[in-house]
Amino acid sequence: MxxxxxxxxxxxxxxRDRAVxxxxxxxxxxxxxxxxxxxxxxxxxxxxxxxxxxxxLGTPSFAFVGEWRSDTGAVVEFEGEIEGIKINGVDxxxxxxxxxxxxxxxMVRPLKAVNLLHRLMxxxxxxx
Numbered sequence: 001m002x003x004x005x006x007x008x009x010x011x012x013x014x015x016r017d018r019a020v021x022x023x024x025x026x027x028x029x030x031x032x033x034x035x036x037x038x039x040x041x042x043x044x045x046x047x048x049x050x051x052x053x054x055x056x057l058g059t060p061s062f063a064f065v066g067e068w069r070s071d072t073g074a075v076v077e078f079e080g081e082i083e084g085i086k087i088n089g090v091d092x093x094x095x096x097x098x099x100x101x102x103x104x105x106x107m108v109r110p111l112k113a114v115n116l117l118h119r120l121m122x123x124x125x126x127x128x
Contacts, residue, residue: 005095006074010064013054022047025101032105034089035118046104052124053106056117057087073103082120087113 008024011017022043030039031046040049057080066077073094080087089108096102108114 004099005101006067006069006076006093009076009091009093009101012050013058013064016054016058018047018051021050023100025050026096026098029101030103032103033121034106034108034114035121046101048125049121050104052121053117056120056124057082082116085112085116086110087117089113 005024008020012021012024025043025046027043028041029043029046030041031049032039033049040046057078059080059082061082062078062080064076065079066075068075073092076091076093078087078089078091087108088110089106092103092105092107093101094103108117
């Protein structure tokens, strides 16, 4: 995996520089939510989900706690706490030949955390 895609993801989470995230995403990027059962296709919707997730999860308790890389992607584990609920999850990131993110799948546990994120992300995505 090119370091650029994962480094850009980390940079975006830290800086919230929307241009960094936009440039990191392939035009045909696909987002897979822990809540929505259909894939969200395209850079626009992937960008909206990822920027919303960083807004929701970007509390002082948020941290990346593990990382596993391959030639075509990475799995990044994260933890955080919102409203007294501990959240643990992984981002499964696939990168294309051009070094940009082509697929971004999020898995979250426990169920209380999934339900909380469902509510908070719904509020986030409802904003223009």
